[in-house]
Amino acid sequence: MKLLSQLLNGLNAGSIYALIAIGYTMVYGIAKMINFAHGDIIMVGAYIVWLAIAVLGLPVPLGLLIGVAACALLGILIEKIAYKPLRKAPPLAVLITAIGVSYFLQSASLLIFSSEKQTFPVTLALPSITLGELVIPGQTLLILIVTAVCMAALTFFINRTKAGSAMLAVSEDKDAAQLMGVNVNKTISMTFAIGSALAAVAGILFSSSYVYVYPTMGSLVGIKAFVAAVLGGIGSVPGAMLGGILLGLVESLSKTYISNQMSNAIVFGILIIVLLVKPSGLLGKSRPEKV
């Protein structure tokens, strides 16, 4: 029973990692860059929901919707302002800019909201389910369902819609996609919007279970989600899903059975081992560079 409930805990955390990891991997696939500000989108999303519901007193569903929409918009803005001018710049310049954007978002929220922790205004949960001795907490249930729905919708979008196939085409070859009539800029904006919207969903789920909202809340969870994306194979959406879930499971099991303090070390240790054995990640492609 202990094992089962720890597995559930792992799925819970892993779902959140997976939702965030998808954003990293989609942006990498299309823009060939790591958007280190992605983790901070989670924090911005949580603050906006807090503002909308706790400060402005808007109804909960509307507040959540505003949070997700605002993050999608923020993702588009960040790309347009910070990354688009650097599309032909060396990768190092883009990397430094991404770290800069991350600090900018954290510092801006520190100025606006101060370092004081705010309480997330809603607890989102379904009724708990009891199966014999095993109790599936309502929050976990909600997180699993929301994540499953998001992933199914995203998979459908990528594989079954025209905009999704444009995204695949741009991630493989921008020039060739353009020759097909795909608007590359619009497709990149769309990718940032989807990734950031998923990060906002993750931020809402995260804050709803961990209660507090504060300026640096996105850092560690963002880095771990990045690890999950690399573990699964950066650029691969199914890889990000798998990597996130695996990471959550490993973390939860090592916290319980090995050592609470060591759990992060174990998580990052596994990343190192996987990268040594399979540098392209679990589901990543290792294709020789085209000439």
Added chain:
Amino acid sequence: MAMLEIKDLQVYYGVIQALKSISFDVNQGEVIALIGANGAGKTTILHTITGLVPAKGGSITFEGHDLLKTPAHEIVSLGMAHVPEGRRIFADLTVLDNLKLGAYTRKDKKEIADTLQMVFKRFPRLEERKSQIAGTLSGGEQQMLAMGRALMSHPKIILMDEPSMGLSPLFVNEIFDIIKEVSASGTTVLLVEQNAKKALSIADRAYVLETGKIVLSGDAKELMDDDSVKKAYLGE
């Protein structure tokens, strides 16, 4: 008036001038060949026409549209398809998905399905392999896919960049036969080739490029008999 008119085109890569005042035209229904050595600027011309490379000066007019002022992704819907050098198929997608992307700007599902049947009729091998991942096709099949993908946009003119590159002689003949068929079906062809002999054999007119300039132009059959062309490009 010519279908495609290029006037005084100037293109720079950084400080290096890749095209020095290029002017030529393509009339409806013609097969025009651009021949010349590696680095003469043939590919750059095609890239500038379809907006992959910006021009510093000059003009490109296609059926009255100023292509230098048209966003690159809108050019294909004017009726111009480009089969790029090196094929540039989407290697991770299936053959069918590649072909569907070729029809990305078209709306009418029925017409797209008709074009797909036409492409499959012209390239039966693509139909046999429609569910296969494109990257696993042979070089010749990938070239066919690139051509089929371009035809999916139902173009008035098709620009082809080195379609014979890296192919076995058997495939080269097949590809040139298909170019002839495409031309016979009413599509205008602008062909860039290093295989000058083959290109001149199917072209109506040709332009010879040397280091970013057109040095010779005229009827393809006459160019084939031209001594300087023979010596420089036909290996005779």
